[in-house]
Amino acid sequence: MxxxxxxxxxxxxxxxxxxxxxxxxxxxxPLAAMSSIDPLVSLLALAYQQQHGPGRDRLATLMHTMSAPSPPPPQRCPPELVRAFVDFLTPILGGLAGLSDFSDAVDANSQPEGFRDFWTLDGQNLLHDVVAGSGQDAPPIASVSFIDAFVGDTxxxxxxxxxxxxxxxxxxxxxxxxxxxxxxxxxxxxxxxxxxxxxxxxxxxxxxxxx
Incomplete structure (x- = not known):
């Protein structure tokens, strides 16, 4: 396609x-390059700048855009898709260097609420889970790679x-x-x-x- x-x-x-x-x-x-930190930071910084409004989570829009042309469900996302996408974000969310680079790229200190809001996905705030450190509500580790399983053309x-x-x-x-x-x-x-x-x-x- x-x-x-x-x-x-x-x-x-x-x-x-x-x-x-x-x-x-x-x-x-190219999406094939997203296993490296710098391209992933740049991708998320680009997604951070997108137009959004009530009910339109920026991460969910990025996830569905990358995984096209799979038809999105009307409400909540398929669990395996969400788990794989969260794993895809781990180099940023799970590493101080990656999160710091992304914060600098989007000037997070100037709009802390917007920065926190960016990390909302499928009713869950991923940044809150990382800061809380409990991991109780975090999706289980995905069994597949987001890029390999859901991206049609890398x-x-x-x-x-x-x-x-x-x-x-x-x-x-x-x-x-x-x-x-x-x-x-x-x-x-x-x-x-x-x-x-x-x-x-x-x-x-x-x-x-x-x-």
């Missing part, structure tokens, strides 16, 4: 009659919308400034880039988690 499709489209085609969702503002490293990246600050899953070849575009509400979201001839080059498909 996420394989790049490079098609040069001239300005006169009906492709221009769709809707521009947003331009890509920032990009993560070459993909997470993008942050330039204006909307919405997260999306985009092909590895996507670049800042590329446009997220959709012909109509039921059609796939595409990543496209302005070509030198004034048309558009389709880079591939994108996914936005809609709750």
């Amino acid at each position: 996420m394989a790049p499709v490079r098609i040069a489209m001239p300005p006169s085609t009906t492709l221009l009659q769709g809707v521009s969702i947003d331009a890509i503002g920032r990009l993560s490293d 070459g993909c990246r997470i993008a942050l919308g330039q204006e909307s600050r919405v997260l999306s899953l985009v092909p590895a070849q996507a670049e800042p400034g590329d446009e997220l575009w959709q012909e109509h509400a039921s059609s796939p979201i595409l990543v496209r880039r302005r070509a030198r001839n004034g048309g558009w080059t389709i880079i591939g498909h994108a996914f936005i988690h809609r709750r």
